[in-house]
Amino acid sequence: MSEEEKLLKDAKKLPWEDRLAHKNWKVRNEANVDLASVCDSITDPKDPRLREFGHLFRKTVADSNAPVQEKALDALIAFLKAADSDASRYGKEVCDAIAAKCLTGRPKTVQKAQEAFLLWVELEAVDAFLDTLEKAIKNKVAKAVVPAVDVMFQALSDFGSKIIPPKRILKMLPELFDHQDQNVRASAKGVTLELCRWIGKDPVKSILFEKMRDTMKKELEAELANVSVGAKPARKIRSEQDKEPEAEASSDVVGDRPSEEPVADAPQEIDEYDLMDPVDILTPLEKSGFWDGVKATKWSERKEAVAELTKLASTKKIAPGDFSEICRTLKKLITDVNLAVAVEAIQAIGNLARGLRTHFSASSRFMLPVLLEKLKEKKPTVAEALTQTLQAMYKAGCLNLVDIIEDVKTAVKNKVPLVRSLTLNWLTFCLETSNKALILKAHKEYVPLCMECLNDGTPDVRDAAFSALAAIAKSVGMRPLEKSLEKLDDVRRKKLSEMIASSGGELAGTSSVTVQSSVGSTTTGNAEASFVRKSAASMLSGKRPAPVSKKAAPGKTGGSKKDGAVRNESSKSVEPPEDVEPAEMGLEEIENRLGSLVKPETISQLKSTVWKERLEATLSLKEEIAGLQDLDKSVEILVRLLCAVPGWNEKNVQVQQQVIEIITYISSTAAKFPKKCVVLCITGTSERVADIKTRASAMKCLTAFCEAVGPGFVFERLYKIMKEHKNPKVLSEGLLWMVSAVDDFGVSLLKLKDVIDFCKDVGLQSSAAATRNATIKLLGVLHKFVGPDIKGFLNDVKPALLSALDTEYEKNPFEGTVAPKRVVKTSVSTSNSAGGLDSLPREDISSKITPNLLKGFESPDWKMRLESIEAVNKILEEANKRIQPTGTGELFGGLRGRLLDSNKNLVMQTLTTIGGVASAMGPTVEKASKGTLSDVLKCLGDNKKHMRECTLAALDMWLGAVHLDKMIPYIIIALTDGKMGAEGRRDLFDWLTKQLAGLSDFVDAIHLLKPASTAMTDKSADVRKAAEGCISEILRVSGQETIEKNIKDIQGPALALVLEKVRPGYVQEPFESAKAMAGSLSKGVSKVSKSTSNGTLKQGNRSRALPTKGSRPDQITSAHDIAIQSQSLLNTKDSNKDDRERLVVRRIKFEELRAEQIQDLENDMMKFFREDLQKRLLSPDFKKQVDGLDILQKALPSLSKEIIEVLDILLRWFVLQLCKSNTTCLLKVLEVLPELFNTLKDEEYCLTEAEAAIFLPCLAEKLGHNIEKVREKMRELMKQIIQAYSVAKTFPYILEGLRSKNNRTRIECSDLIGYLLETCGTEINGLLKHLNMVASLTAERDGELRKAALNTMATGYKILGDDIWRYVGKLTDAQKSMLDDRFKWKIKEMEKRREGRPGDARAALRRSVRENGPEVAEQSGDLPQMVPGPLFPRQNYGISEQVLERNPVPQTIAGVNGPTDWNEALDIIMFGSPEQSVEGMKVVCHELAQASNDPDESAIDELVKDADGLVSCLANKVAKTFDVSLMGASSRSCKYVLNTLMQTFQNKKLAHAVKEGTLTSLITELLLWLLDERVPRMEDGSQLLKALNVLMLKILDNADRTSSFVVLISLLRPLDPSRWPSPATAEGYAIRNQKFSDLVVKCLIKLTKLLQSTIYEVDLDRLLQSIHVYLQELGMEEIRRRAGADDKPLRMVKTVLHELVKLRGAAIKGHLSLVPIDMRPQPIILAYIDLNLETLAAARMLTATGPVGQTHWTDSTANNPSPPANSADVQLKQELGAIFKKIGDKQTSTIGLYDLYHITKAYPKVDIFSQLQNASEAFRTYIRDGLAQVEKNAAAGRTPSSLPLSTPPPSSLTLPSPDIPSLDVKPLMNPRSDSYTDDIRASNINPGTLDAIRERMRTMQLASEPVSKAMMPTNENLSTDNIPPMNQQNIPPSQMEAETPHPHPVGLPMDEKALSGLQARMQRLKGGSLEHM
16 A cells, blocks of 8 residues: 555545644545535434534635635535535625625636525625625626626626625615626626516616716617526525425416416516605705795795705615604694795605605605695696605505595595696506505495586596596495495486496406416526536527426416407407417306207217217218308307317318318308317317328318418417427428419518528428428419519528529419409408518517717728718618618708718728618608608719719619609709709609600609700700700600699790690600690691701790790780789788798898799799799790889889889899899880889888898999990989988998999999098998908009099098098009099189088088087088988987086187187087087097096196086087987997096096086987897997997996995886987887896996995995985885885895994994984884894995994984993994904905094004004904005005005904093983884984974084084194184084085094084074975
8 A cells, every 4th residue: 555545545544634734735635526426325414423514614715725615615515515504604605705705707717606695695694795796796806706797797697686785785886887808897787687587678778878978878788688687596595495395396286277476576676766765955055054945035046945855865775764753843844935935845755755665654644645745736736746756655655545544535525626626636556556455445435425526516426436437446346336336327327337337447457357367387597407608608699597487287378368459458459359279168058058959869979989979970060050040149159169069179080171171161151250260170170181181171271260360360370389289290291282372362461570481490491391492482482472572581591592482482483562462351450561572571670770870971991981981881781672661860960960971982882882771761752761762863964974973873773762743843952953063963854754655654854854855945955955855754654634734834946846846646646636736736836847957946046936935825825814814913922021030131242032032032923923923034035024013103103012022032033033134024124223223212111221232232233234225224313212211231342342243333432432522521330441352443444443443532531521531442553643633623623613621521521510510511502411310319318408508609610621729629419410529529539548648647637627518518519429320320429428527537537527517418318229129230330239228337436436325226117218328119118118228227236336435435424315306206105016026126225234234334324414304204214224233233244334233313312411431432342342353354454444543543542452462463464454455545645545554454363342541422312222113212302303302402502512623623832722613613514515625534533524414514504494305
């Protein structure tokens, strides 16, 4: 014995632990083998040895030696098979060891490891298994991850989702989707697809898809289409396997009755809700401010709060919590007055119900009564929300039928019918979604309730009650309703019965009785069988692992599906479909039903065992059946009798034949042979076909079945029988019968796809030659009916079979549509169309047209584009070139785009593909292609022959799919397309000729006659020849009558051809009647033939030939004209001029009319012009056109309104005629046009811009006609249009004429510009600017053109004088010399005519305007009447009269070139025309610019006194300039006015000098023009609007703030209608005032936003007075009304007041000196100030300028005559504290520093910095630097808003109350904080008396005395005692104002100003001058 053998022998004596841990691997290996054999020998799972072995495997499976490890896994597998679920305690540690060591080993090791994993699952160690996999999939080695994912997949596939919880797998998958290894990702996809099989696609999509990348989503979407839901487990866990023997024993006891599948084995329905993790929404809801929001007073805030809850609750699973308070809140909000809030609350309840489900039950019952009560709301949004929420509550399980009984009873007794009906509708939903047991429990309560509601007076309630009762019957049957139905009348009982029947209630009732549950046995996976490894990635191949099927009763499942189908069908149609599955019936029952129908002796003989007796019985039965009178009623029972006795198992051939003959007789004789009978007989009959003795009669019987029920049903039943039958002859002979059946009945009633698939999959695959031959014959006869397209479905057949098939096809050539030899007795519905190609199946390719495919069409890489095109071809091949149009719209769009590809090879490939798609789609391509054919035809325009050939090939394929008549409209468009070359037109005509040659009769071809006739005049001889050939075919196939109707539309050479072809005997049968035309046409033919040369008519003879083409048509036309004379000449009923004008392209340059534009014109004229008129106007014969113009000319005066409606169409026709060369017609047009424009002038109609754009470019271009007479008429016409239309709008078209290539046109346009200069002066916009274009023409070679240009420039020189040199532009010396000579000649000419010097008239005009005003100038004729006044005169609200009185007109005379000084400029601005005033504004702008640049500002100071007058003058000029510009004049003057105002208001001194009245006028004018809808339509309208906006902002920035506020508040009142620039209706004025107020409010908002930094620039007393006046004018009633309506002006005024109170605090009350606070009732403003003070104090937003509670209007010192001595200290402390808070805030730091600066000036003894000892050094430095900067700014006169801060104040500031030394001062006001009403009651002084105010004044004077002294400027040499108090100085206010023209807050604090105001008011009270305002 060797040492090794000895070692092994000795090792066997060792314990298992030592053997398995031995250092020698062979010992360990043998130990594992022995352990496996021991485990295999154990049969008892409770064997104690198993417990000893369990802990050993943790180490053995981790062995480092691979063979040992493999044997260890074998031992583990044997152990797991022997053990039971008790072994699962070792699962975790062993599984972890396997995952760590075995998954990366050899393939065999990995496979065994996976098998071990699955055995652990079988032993119910699922948690340990999944815990291990969670770790395994995180392994960094991808090789170890893939097996882990695969075993997870196999566990799920084998055991199902009931054992393997999907929730755990769903959590593991997301991290695998982004794994770097593709194998891992593929395995993850496979697991995902497997999950879909078990739990459904939707839950997996909703949970996993959002965590995937888009590419993976698309891949899985494609794979999901092949996944079938409803998998069943293949293996069971060990505990369930142990129960199987008991189940089998019980099934043996039950017997052989048919069993149904156990309920437990049904596919498990996984609720997506169970797979989701709950989400806590209470915590984020608390943080969102929900509780504050739902209590808000504003509905929008409440809605936002509830919307946040709705959003949070929309999660699919909500974590349970305390929702009671939320539900109480929602219950209140359901009844919220705002419906939007209520709807949001209802939706939130629905979301909570869906997310909480049963946890929301109590809350649902709590809120249900309120929800049902809320159903009374009629708003659709509320009703819909309520319905969805109530349904969600029930569907989620929050409620059940028992819970809601009482609430439903209450709701159906509600007095509102809507509540009752909707409640019953909800009840119906609950009943329909409840299970049967629950309805049985609760129906006793609901049936009486619904019965009572059937008597309701409202139809909706009754219908809802009927529906509820029907739902109950549908679920539990009719039994609960039987007693109640007896109480109903006949009508209601009938209606209820009908509803129950239609809902399938009776079916449910009967089925509920017959349902039987039985326990059946299922086959389970055998654990002992060899393990088969499955890969998760295999799911991606499209093949699914087949589930282990359970053996069930045949036809049982199919029967249930049929029943379901029947049930669904019955709900859709009145007639339920025929039941084809026969029920089982015993012989005894058959005999009972037969009764006396068949003799008893016959039946007994049929049962006999002697074949002769049976034969005799069949013969006698045959005779009895033949003698029956009413056979139809007994068909089924007779067939059942024959199937039972002698039955299909009869052995005797003669008896068999007799039975078959009887059944054949019954099926052929009976009027209706049920399909049930066919099913009963078809199996036996098909077996008889296989027998040669009975074959003939059996085949005859099958044919009789086809006649009775249709071949489709018989074929469908035979497929399965023939496929599964063991006898091969049944298949082969059945196929032969099918050949004869197809030959007899055709293919119209067959599903060809099923036939072909059966032949491919069964017949051709058979090993029997007879079967294959029979199949080939069947396919051959199909070819006879279907055609060669059947070959596309058989491409994958073996070559040998294909050749045999081709031979068979030749024997059965395609015959097209053939009438069937036999017909079906009853109508059989089929989805297939009748025979031919369309009966072949078509495939839906929409799923294959992917976004990537469509994207490839647009790829910049031509290879990618080619791949996409080839992919389409591949799709067509896969679909056998038979596709459906579904989803191909985008495909055609992509292919159309490639027709324009720059790569011509791709275009040709695309054409081939489009042809293939059209051929594959068939007739439906016409609708699906959306104009693709027109793009295909455009490819004929290519000059490459190959491209055109490809196009024609595509047309051939298209023609194969649709008929030619569908293509004709596209072909006509292509033939008339001017872009198509001659080769393309020739090829298309040749193609048409070829197609028409194959037709005998085609009436639609006549539409091609007109384009073919036009082509007869083509330049290309090839095109003319092709068109001639095409015309010959058109005439041949069109027909006699059609040609007669259309012959009058043919002109030119084509007419001669038509007349020649129509001669007798030429045309075949369709033209036998041509002899009737011969007489009338013979003369015309002879004349035409004389004037014809080489097939074309001579131009000169055409006018003679056309009238003689047949006198008959002319006579017919004349008669027709006479018949329609009674009709109106123009039919404008359906005219929509605006729509037509919208399509007009506004071009100034003329372009020739395109063919499609001419076609549109003809269409419009046919639509709106009378037939005789439009035929004449559109005739190519100029004489007829002249006749038409005569008709139109005569009708002009009487049809002016109609002509205006179609003026655009007429002008287009005139343009067409102006472009033609016939002089006679052109002169007639120029005769009619002046009359037309005179008519328009009489109607006061002005051309629209679109009409001008149609006509004027052509007229301007054609001015240079080569005939002088025409030029003269056109020149006069243009001058007429200039006067009637608009000079400014006509000028651009004339200017464009100067750029024409025609010199004559340029000459005429140059002369017209001279005419404009002479008649209109320089008022036309851009005229002077474009004189350089005329001047440049002096360099042209054409002498006439130079002469015209020089004449025009001379005219300009006459008007402008030497100023014209400013406008001539850059000229050569020679040009200047020519101009100078011409100007000198002009001077001499003017001297001869005594016209003065050039430019004198312009200078005289200016002088006249300055001296006499515009009215005198106009009367004297100096001022040209160019632009009419405004259409709507407005009242002048300016103050020019006051300016005239203050500033009389100076008598200085201006120079020739404009005003010389400021005053003269102001005069011209005030009195001159808009264009003349521009010169004055230029001077003003120049002066303003110079003054602004003056560093001393002395010039500005001089202009300040004239600023108000200047602005007033300009404000008046704004309206005049805009009015003039609106009438067509230049907008130049508008721009100058706005620019001058802008320069004025850019300077603050000038802006502040503008008075309030002037500012009111200006702001009103600017805002009105900002709102005017006509301004954008003006020239440069958008620029003017922008300028108005900028100017308005500049005024608000720089004008006096007080005046701005006062003016804007006054403008909040409604405007006088006369102030508006244009008139409007009363309703229009209301809308305008609303818009005006909105604009004023926006201005006030801008001012108010800056109030914090500009408050010291505002006179608060004046501002408060304007607010007071506004509020008093409104009155309290109006204020309340407007507050309810959310009035913007009122809200703005309140906002301004609120901001003032916020900034000034209680000190605001000191600024009410101009408000009569003593009036009764008290001013409204006081109440608002009090309210704001209280609100701001409560919110701690009050700016403390004194004690917060100081809200006294009257003096309260009478009750407290001795205030405390330190009240001033307290007040100063509070004020300093508030100021330091301001400084500490970034937003108010500037104003805080400003306030602190004033405190230091007012109280110089207070050491501010000693109070900041506890503050940081940074903060003290910040204050010190800030105060220095403020002092510097104060000295420079700048506002606090301009204070620059280098750094923001320190954010962390904690200041103690400042320790202020005691001052010997008295408080400014009483610091008591009593309210106003308390003060009135406590005071002894009546607040309305003079004494009270005197007392208050005295107190305030005493308090302010030391403060005044402290504020006076001190000098070291002077004693402060000698300075009198400020209030005792006798300085008049006017003098003070004069000394301080720019008052600054430094001089006087706000409280002192308030005191001064109160003193002034006291003086007025004494004098009795103060009255209520």
